[in-house]
Amino acid sequence: MAERGKQTVRDLRRGSRSTLLQRLYFEGPLSRQELGQISGLSAGSVSNVVGELLADGLVEECGSVESDGGRPRILLQVPPGRAHLVGVDVGETQVRVALFDLGLTELAASDHPLSDCGHDFDHVVELILTGLAEVLRTTGTDPATVLGVGVGVPGIVEQGEPGTDGQGIVVHSQTVDWDAVPLGRMLRAGTDLPLYVDNGAKTLGQAEMWFGAGRGARHAVVALFGSGVGACVIAEGARFRGATSSAGEWGHTKVHVGGRLCRCGSRGCLEAYVGAEALVERWGRAPEGSSEKAGLAALLAAAEAGEEDAVALLAEAAEYFGAAIADLINLFNPERIVIGGWAGLMLGPRLLPAIRDAATAYALRFPRAQTSIDLGLLGPDAVTVGAATLPLWHFLQSGGELPARMAAAAAAG
Numbered sequence: 001m002a003e004r005g006k007q008t009v010r011d012l013r014r015g016s017r018s019t020l021l022q023r024l025y026f027e028g029p030l031s032r033q034e035l036g037q038i039s040g041l042s043a044g045s046v047s048n049v050v051g052e053l054l055a056d057g058l059v060e061e062c063g064s065v066e067s068d069g070g071r072p073r074i075l076l077q078v079p080p081g082r083a084h085l086v087g088v089d090v091g092e093t094q095v096r097v098a099l100f101d102l103g104l105t106e107l108a109a110s111d112h113p114l115s116d117c118g119h120d121f122d123h124v125v126e127l128i129l130t131g132l133a134e135v136l137r138t139t140g141t142d143p144a145t146v147l148g149v150g151v152g153v154p155g156i157v158e159q160g161e162p163g164t165d166g167q168g169i170v171v172h173s174q175t176v177d178w179d180a181v182p183l184g185r186m187l188r189a190g191t192d193l194p195l196y197v198d199n200g201a202k203t204l205g206q207a208e209m210w211f212g213a214g215r216g217a218r219h220a221v222v223a224l225f226g227s228g229v230g231a232c233v234i235a236e237g238a239r240f241r242g243a244t245s246s247a248g249e250w251g252h253t254k255v256h257v258g259g260r261l262c263r264c265g266s267r268g269c270l271e272a273y274v275g276a277e278a279l280v281e282r283w284g285r286a287p288e289g290s291s292e293k294a295g296l297a298a299l300l301a302a303a304e305a306g307e308e309d310a311v312a313l314l315a316e317a318a319e320y321f322g323a324a325i326a327d328l329i330n331l332f333n334p335e336r337i338v339i340g341g342w343a344g345l346m347l348g349p350r351l352l353p354a355i356r357d358a359a360t361a362y363a364l365r366f367p368r369a370q371t372s373i374d375l376g377l378l379g380p381d382a383v384t385v386g387a388a389t390l391p392l393w394h395f396l397q398s399g400g401e402l403p404a405r406m407a408a409a410a411a412a413g
C-alpha cells in the first residue's frame, strides 16, 4: 500500500507539471497568478511546480507586468531554444525532414523527391535517415538536444507495445504497397533518437488543431487533400482513432459504386475522383514528364484561363468534395471542417465557394448550419509540423520528461 501511495503522489506531481507546462506552452507568457487561475491549482502548488520547472530549465522568466497596486508580476514561458524536435513527412512524392526548436520554428529542412524506387520502404527509410543527418549537420545541432523524431506516413499505423522504444511500430498502406512494414525497427537500426510514427492526415490534423484553423474547436474534421485524400476526426477534443487506428480513411469512402479504379484496389473511392493524382490523370493534358504539383498547377491555370474541360473537371471535383464533406457533417456533427494538404491549399481559393455550396446541398440542414468549412492555415508543409508535434505531445504530457542523454547533460551542466 505504501508503494501505491508513493506512486500516486508522483503521478499527481507529474500531472501538475504537465498541466502548467501545457498552459505555458500554448498560452504563455503567463504569471504565476494567471497560471493558478486557469489551472485551478493552489498558489502553493503553482509556486512549487514552477520552481521545479525553472530548476530543470523547462521554464524561464521573461519580463514582468504591472499588477493593480501590488508588486510587478513576473512572466514565465517555455524557452524555445531549450530543445529540438524533428518532423518527417513521408509524402506521396517526396520525403521532407525538418528540424524545429521547441516553439516549432523551423530551423532547417531537407527535401528528397521519391525517385523511381517510389515507396520502396528501404529507400524511404534511407531518405529519412539521410535527411535527419543533414538537418542536424547543417544547423550544428547536438542530437542529445532532440526530444524525438515524429514521422507522418501515408498509411495506417499500428503502435505496437508501449515501452518498446518504437520497435513495434508497423505501417499498412495499400496505396503505396506497404504490407505490415516494420518501420519502427527499420528506423531504429539507424538512429538512437526516440521515435513516433502516425498517419500523415492525423499529424496534419493535430497541427491545425493546435496552431492553425482548428484552434479552439472540440469537434472538427481536418481533411488532407494531396495526391490522395485523408481525414483526421477530432471528437471531444481528441483524435478519433478507431479499434486499430485506421479511422479517418475518408479518401476510400465510396462516391460511385463500381466506379473508377482506386490506388487501394477498390473502385469508386473519393480519392479516385478528387485526389491530385486522379485529377491530373483525368485531365490528361499536363505537360509531359511534369510532377504532380506542376500538373495540378497547369490544370488550375487552364481553368483560370477558361478552358472548358478544365473548368468542368474542377467544378465536378468541388461537387464530389463538397458531397463527401456533407457525409462527414452527417456522420460526425463537427463544428468546423478544415481543408489542408498541398492540393487543398492550391485549389482551395478557387473551389471553396463551390465546395461549401455542395456541402450545403448534400448535408442535413441542421448539422450543416452548425459547421464552418475553411482552409488550413499552416501551409502545404503542415504534415511536417504535425509530425513534430508527436514528440512534443509526449514531452508536454509527461510533464517535461527529457530523454536520458539530455537529462544527464542538464544534471551535469
Ligand SMILES: [Zn+2]
Pocket (backbone or CB within 6 Å): 251, 252, 262, 263, 264, 265, 266, 267, 269, 271
Ligand atoms: Zn480507395
